């Protein structure tokens with residue numbers, strides 16, 4: 001569990017992160033969402049001490065990170081960045097093994113961990129001997145995730161991890177990532193400027209503007225109960241698509257009156273109806289139905 005308490009950062013006289021607080025439990029993904037310059041990356045980097053905070057504190061499992069030794073903190077916190085940051089002259093095996101090597105794990109333990117991580121992140125075992133440039137962007141990002149998981153940290157920080165990927169690979173990795181975390185039970189903080197990514201991946205979203213959290217809550221909280229005009233405007237784009245991600249299967253089944261086995265099926269079916277969009281009646285029914293959902297279920 002990670003607790004961020006009243007974190008602030010000044011650069012010269014400018015307050016770029018302003019009294020940010022949140023908690024992330026094991027198994028949870030908290031998304032820091034906001035436009036460029038809103039203070040997301042600075043907040044993230046204060047968690048793993050890549051940026052020195054001006055004030056506030058960060059606790060992991062109730063213990064202040066200032067009291068951890070540097071190597072302890074490295075083991076506790078994994079870090080994934082957009083440009084991946086793989087070492088170009090190292091093999092994939094060596095890249096994944098970086099932190100375990102630093103921690104002086106025995107060779108056999110490192111070897112079996114690398115094997116396990118390749119499998120977990122959907123990479124073939126024979127990739128271990130290749131160099132990063134021999135892999136596609138998506139495969140390299142998988143290695144980035146494997147490397148962050150290597151020493152089994154409790155907390156993982158991800159800065160625009162899927163930002164550099166093409167839309168198809170991106171969507172594929174987003175969905176795998178979601179499944180992965182429900183198995184791994186890590187506390188994750190993920191930075192993105194992409195609203196849809198935030199709604200797909202976040203258990204909670206903290207929407208930031210000018211260094212401040214404007215609202216923190218579930219995707220459904222932000223979409224259906226925006227705290228202020230900023231939040232409302234930020235989520236106005238792709239509104240229907242966002243709503244489709246948070247509406248529950250039962251709600252959709254009632255709407256479509258079809259028997260659909262998974263939420264994804266239901267979402268696709270409704271999205272298909274809506275994308276045709278030449279039927280005003282469907283859209284009207286959808287909006288009426290949506291209002292009923294909100295009054296019936298509140299923020300759920």
Ligand code: ADP
Pocket residue numbers: 011016034035036037038039040041042043
């Ligand atoms: P985001 O991740 O939301 O794009 P950042 O956290 O990177 O935002 O930056 C927040 C603000 O802090 C921006 O105005 C940026 O210019 C400023 N900033 C970031 N790093 C530095 C630095 N090293 N020196 C001075 N200003 C910085």
